[in-house]
Amino acid sequence: MPFEINIGPNIRKSAYFDATVADGVRSFSVYNHMYIPGNFGDPDAEYDRLLTGVAMWDVAAQRQVELAGPDAAALAQYLTPRNLSATKVGQGRYVPLCDHDGWLINDPVLLKLDDQRYWLSVADSDIHLWAAAIARERQMDVQVFEPDVSPLAIQGPKAGEVTAALFGDWVRDLRYFAFRETDLNGIPLVLARSGWSKQGGYELYLTDGSKGGALWQAVKDAGRPYGIGPGAPNDTERLESGLISYGADMRVQTHPANPYEMGFGPLIDLTSGHDFVGRVALERIAAEAPARRRVGLVLGGAPMQPTGHPVDLRLDGQTVGSVSEAAWSKRLGRNIGVGLIRANISDDASDLTAALPDGARAVQLAALPFA
Amino acid sequence: MPFEINIGPNIRKSAYFDATVADGVRSFSVYNHMYIPGNFGDPDAEYDRLLTGVAMWDVAAQRQVELAGPDAAALAQYLTPRNLSATKVGQGRYVPLCDHDGWLINDPVLLKLDDQRYWLSVADSDIHLWAAAIARERQMDVQVFEPDVSPLAIQGPKAGEVTAALFGDWVRDLRYFAFRETDLNGIPLVLARSGWSKQGGYELYLTDGSKGGALWQAVKDAGRPYGIGPGAPNDTERLESGLISYGADMRVQTHPANPYEMGFGPLIDLTSGHDFVGRVALERIAAEAPARRRVGLVLGGAPMQPTGHPVDLRLDGQTVGSVSEAAWSKRLGRNIGVGLIRANISDDASDLTAALPDGARAVQLAALPFA
Numbered sequence: 001m002p003f004e005i006n007i008g009p010n011i012r013k014s015a016y017f018d019a020t021v022a023d024g025v026r027s028f029s030v031y032n033h034m035y036i037p038g039n040f041g042d043p044d045a046e047y048d049r050l051l052t053g054v055a056m057w058d059v060a061a062q063r064q065v066e067l068a069g070p071d072a073a074a075l076a077q078y079l080t081p082r083n084l085s086a087t088k089v090g091q092g093r094y095v096p097l098c099d100h101d102g103w104l105i106n107d108p109v110l111l112k113l114d115d116q117r118y119w120l121s122v123a124d125s126d127i128h129l130w131a132a133a134i135a136r137e138r139q140m141d142v143q144v145f146e147p148d149v150s151p152l153a154i155q156g157p158k159a160g161e162v163t164a165a166l167f168g169d170w171v172r173d174l175r176y177f178a179f180r181e182t183d184l185n186g187i188p189l190v191l192a193r194s195g196w197s198k199q200g201g202y203e204l205y206l207t208d209g210s211k212g213g214a215l216w217q218a219v220k221d222a223g224r225p226y227g228i229g230p231g232a233p234n235d236t237e238r239l240e241s242g243l244i245s246y247g248a249d250m251r252v253q254t255h256p257a258n259p260y261e262m263g264f265g266p267l268i269d270l271t272s273g274h275d276f277v278g279r280v281a282l283e284r285i286a287a288e289a290p291a292r293r294r295v296g297l298v299l300g301g302a303p304m305q306p307t308g309h310p311v312d313l314r315l316d317g318q319t320v321g322s323v324s325e326a327a328w329s330k331r332l333g334r335n336i337g338v339g340l341i342r343a344n345i346s347d348d349a350s351d352l353t354a355a356l357p358d359g360a361r362a363v364q365l366a367a368l369p370f371a
Numbered sequence: 372m373p374f375e376i377n378i379g380p381n382i383r384k385s386a387y388f389d390a391t392v393a394d395g396v397r398s399f400s401v402y403n404h405m406y407i408p409g410n411f412g413d414p415d416a417e418y419d420r421l422l423t424g425v426a427m428w429d430v431a432a433q434r435q436v437e438l439a440g441p442d443a444a445a446l447a448q449y450l451t452p453r454n455l456s457a458t459k460v461g462q463g464r465y466v467p468l469c470d471h472d473g474w475l476i477n478d479p480v481l482l483k484l485d486d487q488r489y490w491l492s493v494a495d496s497d498i499h500l501w502a503a504a505i506a507r508e509r510q511m512d513v514q515v516f517e518p519d520v521s522p523l524a525i526q527g528p529k530a531g532e533v534t535a536a537l538f539g540d541w542v543r544d545l546r547y548f549a550f551r552e553t554d555l556n557g558i559p560l561v562l563a564r565s566g567w568s569k570q571g572g573y574e575l576y577l578t579d580g581s582k583g584g585a586l587w588q589a590v591k592d593a594g595r596p597y598g599i600g601p602g603a604p605n606d607t608e609r610l611e612s613g614l615i616s617y618g619a620d621m622r623v624q625t626h627p628a629n630p631y632e633m634g635f636g637p638l639i640d641l642t643s644g645h646d647f648v649g650r651v652a653l654e655r656i657a658a659e660a661p662a663r664r665r666v667g668l669v670l671g672g673a674p675m676q677p678t679g680h681p682v683d684l685r686l687d688g689q690t691v692g693s694v695s696e697a698a699w700s701k702r703l704g705r706n707i708g709v710g711l712i713r714a715n716i717s718d719d720a721s722d723l724t725a726a727l728p729d730g731a732r733a734v735q736l737a738a739l740p741f742a
Contacts, residue, residue, distance in 0.1 A: 002375040003378070003397065003398060003399050004374065004397055004398035005398060006398050006399065006409035007374065007677075007679035008677070009618075009677075009680050009681055009695055009696045010617075011400065011618070012680075013680050026374065027376060028377065029376065029377040031381075038376075038377035099500075099503055100503070124381060124404065125500065126497035127500075128623075129470075129497055129500055129501040129623075130497075130501065132471070133470075133508070137504070145624070146624035235379065245381055247380075252499075252500075253516070254383060307380070308378035308384070309380050309383075
């Protein structure tokens with residue numbers, strides 16, 4: 001029997017909350033202290049819409065941390081090991097954030113709104129506290145706060161049709177992670193080509209939370225000819241596509257990982273001389289052979305149930321890694337997962353097992369993405 | 372129809388998760404990125420046990436932020452406006468934390484384990500990130516991390532009987548917030564006289580998460596003669612008792628409040644000269660007349676349903692404050708709530724209303740606590 005979720009005032013409702021309830025949301029999770037829909041009662045249809053049609057998602061829980069002021073650019077650059085010097089207004093950048101020991105603490109997309117105004121579109125940790133502490137302790141001239149911004153994602157192969165129907169054909173020319181400030185019949189928003197799937201699409205960063213219901217309805221209306229329906233970030237699709245989920249794949253308090261382990265090495269610039277949080281640690285880590293690496297996993301046996309928690313990867317009776325998340329992929333006809341494993345274990349290792357609650361299963365390593 | 376909660380690997384399961392499932396937990400919320408039980412299917416009986424008997428709660432989501440090292444005391448003091456100079460090993464202290472602008476960002480209990488080791492037992496925000504950023508940017512010699520600590524609360528008028536049966540009569544002599552490191556048949560823990568209710572009780576800070584099931588069972592067995600049962604932090608009791616809930620009553624991103632507004636003025640020491648985050652801002656705020664004050668509220672009409680979100684307080688068509696949370700109190704036979712209101716509105720104000728989703732209700736101000 002599924003568990004219920006408490007709806008209480010300590011967790012925020014999104015700007016689309018009432019609209020998702022009206023459209024039959026069945027489950028929620030919590031992300032950045034906000035309710036986020038999990039499913040609308042028909043997970044298979046929701047997956048199929050994402051893969052073959054178009055889906056609309058309330059991802060308002062992907063909160064923004066705004067950096068505004070004369071030192072906004074300096075703070076953005078200090079927060080990430082990625083070199084931002086070539087980033088232009090209207091461009092987004094995937095920017096891993098590390099703590100002073102080089103552990104990942106979030107992996108946001110950075111949006112450069114103007115030379116003195118940036119958004120970090122954050123995964124599930126309180127980066128507003130982190131960024132504010134650093135800005136103020138360094139006496140930088142920058143405000144750090146959470147603006148009234150509520151992303152609504154339109155994802156799937158027909159997302160372009162729906163978004164073009166709403167905003168015009170110019171949206172098709174946006175490059176990935178590019179964005180533009182615009183409006184929809186007076187509903188102000190930032191339109192970005194982005195989203196947490198590999199099926200293509202857009203995110204509408206609504207900048208007036210009082211208009212969530214109106215925006216939801218407008219997208220629903222425009223999407224009707226394309227069979228749009230409500231959905232949510234999809235765990236199976238993210239495993240197939242090899243997307244990273246901060247909180248599931250790593251979390252600094254409980255299962256820390258550094259950016260080299262997670263495959264972010266190419267994003268880290270240790271040569272330009274720019275200073276950033278964790279630089280000393282990452283220089284040391286980069287000089288060592290990595291201890292672990294991120295891998296795809298194929299788990300044997302019948303279609304599995306999600307465990308809801310990470311499980312150990314074992315070899316010869318020893319724990320050699322962990323499976324962050326795994327699920328049955330109907331599309332691939334296999335149980336697939338992602339995890340971290342000791343770097344000295346080769347791609348063709350045999351005798352690996354995953355310690356699932358209902359027993360050990362044989363595991364083969366696989367390249368990411370799966371699809 | 373209630374909503375379901377997604378059980379996924381991005382949210383942590385507590386050390387007592389399996390035990391609470393076995394004991395019939397029906398709902399969860401999420402707190403500090405961890406599932407926390409909401410109820411076990413019989414809210415009235417759970418409330419009654421807290422008020423007249425004894426309840427056991429999985430409050431492992433009340434995570435600890437450990438400060439360890441030569442500068443641990445200096446960091447603890449820098450993080451809070453409360454003067455810690457007289458705090459002894461074995462004492463707990465309620466320590467509001469502010470950001471550099473004087474807004475509250477958490478209200479933990481600080482436990483002094485030794486001169487170089489402290490825990491902040493935190494409400495729902497990522498203080499480990501905040502404290503680590505400050506420590507490292509100030510180049511303090513202190514480690515900041517989340518240790519393996521999982522509090523289990525025993526609350527209610529018979530909590531002393533149960534806890535004494537487990538640990539001995541010495542527990543009755545502990546003063547409020549005092550604690551001692553001990554063990555229960557080899558299960559290591561810190562025993563504190565504390566808990567998020569006004570019914571009295573203890574918290575067992577388990578320091579080996581692998582022993583959650585064993586500790587849960589031991590408490591259950593010892594409590595059986597006293598009618599113990601599982602429960603959870605209780606919203607109605609907290610309203611009756613006037614307890615503060617960070618996230619519900621204030622949250623820096625969305626509904627910030629300063630410590631003077633929340634009634635923490637007596638805890639703030641601006642005279643001793645110790646430096647702390649937000650000092651300059653709090654000096655300015657202290658010199659001004661406060662703009663708002665925390666109040667109790669009695670809402671007219673029939674027993675109300677919780678709204679699950681804050682609602683506006685109105686007077687003469689204007690918004691003059693907000694109700695953080697309100698609920699029907701069976702014990703008091705009234706709808707009660709807490710909130711913040713403009714300081715110039717007097718205790719006997721008439722014509723105040725609360726904008727509930729099902730219509731406006733008359734509101735009277737009341738002193739806290741209610742009971």
